[in-house]
Amino acid sequence: MSTRVDDDLWSAVGDPTRRRMIDRLLAEGSGTATSLSEQLPVTRQAVAKHLAVLDKAGLVHGAAAGRERRYRVDEAQLARAVAQLNAVGSAWDSRLDRIKRIAETIQRTGEPDTETERTEKE
Amino acid sequence: MNEEFGTIEREIRIDAAPEVVFQVVSDPEHVKDWWPDEAQYEPVPGKAGRIGFREADGTVQWEQFTVVDADPPRMFAFRWTHAEGEEAAKGNSFLVTFELEPVGAGTLLRMTETGFRERGWTEAVIAEEYAAHVRGWDFFVPRLPAAAAKAAR
Numbered sequence: 001m002s003t004r005v006d007d008d009l010w011s012a013v014g015d016p017t018r019r020r021m022i023d024r025l026l027a028e029g030s031g032t033a034t035s036l037s038e039q040l041p042v043t044r045q046a047v048a049k050h051l052a053v054l055d056k057a058g059l060v061h062g063a064a065a066g067r068e069r070r071y072r073v074d075e076a077q078l079a080r081a082v083a084q085l086n087a088v089g090s091a092w093d094s095r096l097d098r099i100k101r102i103a104e105t106i107q108r109t110g111e112p113d114t115e116t117e118r119t120e121k122e
Numbered sequence: 123m124n125e126e127f128g129t130i131e132r133e134i135r136i137d138a139a140p141e142v143v144f145q146v147v148s149d150p151e152h153v154k155d156w157w158p159d160e161a162q163y164e165p166v167p168g169k170a171g172r173i174g175f176r177e178a179d180g181t182v183q184w185e186q187f188t189v190v191d192a193d194p195p196r197m198f199a200f201r202w203t204h205a206e207g208e209e210a211a212k213g214n215s216f217l218v219t220f221e222l223e224p225v226g227a228g229t230l231l232r233m234t235e236t237g238f239r240e241r242g243w244t245e246a247v248i249a250e251e252y253a254a255h256v257r258g259w260d261f262f263v264p265r266l267p268a269a270a271a272k273a274a275r
Contacts, residue, residue, distance in 0.1 A: 099146050102156060103136050106145075
């Protein structure tokens with residue numbers, strides 16, 4: 001079910017270590033639990049667990065390579081994660097811009113809404 | 123810089139006194155000017171209220187809204203989107219905090235919204251569907267520049 005995937009996606013990218021792993025995989029093209037643990041201050045076992053979380057969320061895909069699995073980032077899924085987070089953030093950008101305009105107008109023009117504010121404050 | 127994916131952090135410089143900015147971010151009549159279509163709450167901690175977003179067909183979609191902290195003109199915080207009848211708390215709602223710092227004659231306004239990670243991805247997006255009036259602003263998630271470059275291709 002898609003809801004489940006979305007929740008996994010959210011928590012998968014919420015962890016800083018996992019984001020660093022994604023950064024490394026994007027930079028290197030691919031990696032294994034061993035190669036990632038050599039580049040990050042975490043054990044191979046911890047990296048393997050993080051990879052499993054990323055895999056479940058569809059952010060990476062692993063393929064057997066010798067004794068290990070070699071992982072690559074699923075760029076479409078990552079783009080989707082970035083786009084959805086951008087949407088939430090961009091809404092706040094526009095709200096804050098409106099807050100700024102309203103406050104500056106009140107400051108300049110001498111608080112046109114004073115009466116309303118007083119009423120609300122009582 | 124420790125922005126988490128589960129947190130949205132913004133700051134904006136405003137050429138207005140903190141007292142004015144505080145009114146704009148906390149007073150229901152002003153909040154309606156920059157966010158929901160309807161706002162029914164008292165700007166007093168602990169009081170339950172609601173904000174409403176008008177749909178295209180004219181019906182109003184209500185979201186629960188509870189003021190968590192109000193320290194004029196320094197800080198205003200609220201939780202929203204918890205289920206009706208539930209007490210707003212971590213895990214069932216988003217927490218929005220405004221901090222106001224005087225800078226010269228103006229104000230530095232800092233906003234953080236947290237709770238996405240605790241609640242999961244889908245609810246964040248649903249909440250956003252109701253709340254977004256404007257989209258497409260330039261913004262980028264830090265720490266994944268490579269991903270953004272690829273997404274833009």
